[in-house]
Amino acid sequence: xxxxxxxxxxxxxxxxxxxxxxxxxxxxxxxxxxxxxxxxxxxxxxxxxxxxxxxxxxxxxxxxxxxxxxxxxxxxxxxxxxxxxxxxxxxxxxxxxxxxxxxxxxxxxxxxxxxxxxxxxxxxxxxxxxxxxxxxxxxxxxxxxxxxxxxxxxxxxxxxxxxxxxxxxxxxxxxxxxxxxxxxxxxxxxxxxxxxxxxxxxxxxxxxxxxxxxxxxxxxxxxxxxxxxxxxxxxxxxxxxxxxxxxxxxxxxxxxxxxxxxxxxxxxxxxxxxxxxxxxxxxxxxxxxxxxxxxxxxxxxxxxxxxxxxxxxxxxxxxxxxxxxxxxxxxx
Amino acid sequence: xxxxxxxxxxxxxxxxxxxxxxxxxxxxxxxxxxxxxxxxxxxxxxxxxxxxxxxxxxxxxxxxxxxxxxxxxxxxxxxxxxxxxxxxxx
Numbered sequence: 001x002x003x004x005x006x007x008x009x010x011x012x013x014x015x016x017x018x019x020x021x022x023x024x025x026x027x028x029x030x031x032x033x034x035x036x037x038x039x040x041x042x043x044x045x046x047x048x049x050x051x052x053x054x055x056x057x058x059x060x061x062x063x064x065x066x067x068x069x070x071x072x073x074x075x076x077x078x079x080x081x082x083x084x085x086x087x088x089x090x091x092x093x094x095x096x097x098x099x100x101x102x103x104x105x106x107x108x109x110x111x112x113x114x115x116x117x118x119x120x121x122x123x124x125x126x127x128x129x130x131x132x133x134x135x136x137x138x139x140x141x142x143x144x145x146x147x148x149x150x151x152x153x154x155x156x157x158x159x160x161x162x163x164x165x166x167x168x169x170x171x172x173x174x175x176x177x178x179x180x181x182x183x184x185x186x187x188x189x190x191x192x193x194x195x196x197x198x199x200x201x202x203x204x205x206x207x208x209x210x211x212x213x214x215x216x217x218x219x220x221x222x223x224x225x226x227x228x229x230x231x232x233x234x235x236x237x238x239x240x241x242x243x244x245x246x247x248x249x250x251x252x253x254x255x256x257x258x259x260x261x262x263x264x265x266x267x268x269x270x271x272x273x274x275x276x277x278x279x280x281x282x283x284x285x286x287x288x289x290x291x292x293x294x295x296x297x298x299x300x301x302x303x304x305x306x307x308x309x310x311x312x313x314x315x316x317x318x319x320x321x322x323x324x325x326x327x328x329x330x331x332x
Numbered sequence: 333x334x335x336x337x338x339x340x341x342x343x344x345x346x347x348x349x350x351x352x353x354x355x356x357x358x359x360x361x362x363x364x365x366x367x368x369x370x371x372x373x374x375x376x377x378x379x380x381x382x383x384x385x386x387x388x389x390x391x392x393x394x395x396x397x398x399x400x401x402x403x404x405x406x407x408x409x410x411x412x413x414x415x416x417x418x419x420x421x422x
Contacts, residue, residue, distance in 0.1 A: 022422065024422065025421075025422055026422040027422075113422070114422060115422055116420065116421055116422040117420055118418065118420050138422060139418070139419035139420055139421060139422055140419060140421050140422055141341065141342075141419050141420070141421040142341045143341065144340065144341045144419060145419065146416075146419050161389065161396075162386075162387060162389070162418045163386035163387070164386040164387055165387055165418060165420065166387040166417070166418055166420070177341065177342070177421075179421055184422070187422075209394075210416070212414075212416060214341065214351070217351050219338075219351075221394065221414070222394065223391050223394050223395075223396065223414070223416065224394050224395050224396065225396060227395075227396070227399040228396060228398060228399055230399075231398055231399040232398060258421075
């Protein structure tokens with residue numbers, strides 16, 4: 001047994017609760033590492049469903065999962081339970097937003113970032129700082145990646161270091177720059193190592209730098225950020241203004257990284273009836289559905305609709321076009 | 333004085349794919365301005381109205397210039413200036 005963990009550390013892992021936000025590229029590596037390490041309670045949240053191109057880097061999934069058109073959280077839970085039946089995995093198929101994140105993280109000892117966008121990360125940062133829970137940021141693109149561990153009250157928070165996210169067109173996406181599978185594995189593995197230190201209470205061992213790597217150049221840097229806490233007038237951790245959590249910032253519409261798709265989260269009061277939606281759409285194009293999602297194609301766009309009214313519209317990155325299509329075909 | 337500037341992947345389109353380039357200056361501000369003279373367009377990606385953009389961080393060696401002296405942070409021969417963009421993918 002690794003002496004850094006030990007018997008006591010292993011016991012603590014079994015008693016730990018982790019909320020994993022996002023189960024795509026980073027998320028599948030994180031989930032696999034934590035399940036195999038024996039983290040006792042793992043809540044895996046993802047809003048997305050599986051497609052063939054995910055298999056390039058999303059290591060928990062296979063072609064059978066794609067053929068079944070499973071939500072990622074559900075497919076991940078099945079794999080993780082087969083890996084370690086002594087842990088409890090709770091799949092949650094939802095879009096994380098300011099209305100649900102407090103509930104989704106309420107019992108968590110640690111929050112892990114497996115997301116692909118800053119809107120969700122700032123939301124995680126808000127809830128983590130507000131409730132005093134540690135979280136570990138990871139981001140990657142191409143051959144480049146970054147990791148940062150946030151211990152509220154001790155380290156700078158995400159917003160101390162990255163004051164705002166790049167506006168559209170100012171940063172490459174997975175679509176324009178691509179992403180190497182090994183980049184994802186390394187970044188998520190660094191995140192997982194920090195997670196094990198936090199969950200076993202070994203705060204002295206935590207890396208408090210911004211880790212930056214480029215696996216093509218062979219760069220590995222530890223950039224010092226600890227001084228930023230005193231230097232920066234951070235709205236989140238200094239002024240405790242939780243703009244994302246309060247719903248002042250952030251939208252319900254997201255352009256999905258590398259997918260030529262827009263997600264529209266439209267919260268209906270009740271649950272959508274796929275049967276009636278199918279009837280509504282059947283004359284316009286091919287409609288198929290299972291209990292997790294309904295798919296149909298029209299005008300060269302592909303809709304995937306979820307029971308909570310959320311839709312992913314493939315074939316555009318234009319949020320307004322997607323909103324129009326939603327209104328035209330789904331209605332609200 | 334000569335300073336090595338580390339260029340992140342998203343900005344390498346401006347440096348002909350180079351991951352590090354030479355620039356010069358006595359402060360970070362001068363180094364970045366001189367970088368812009370060699371590689372058109374790169375400065376605008378880092379600076380807006382004379383300030384570092386909020387999603388870009390600049391380090392001298394391994395320290396964030398925000399807790400040194402921002403753009404006025406002095407640099408000396410052999411220092412390494414790193415441009416660190418926010419990375420969203422995952």
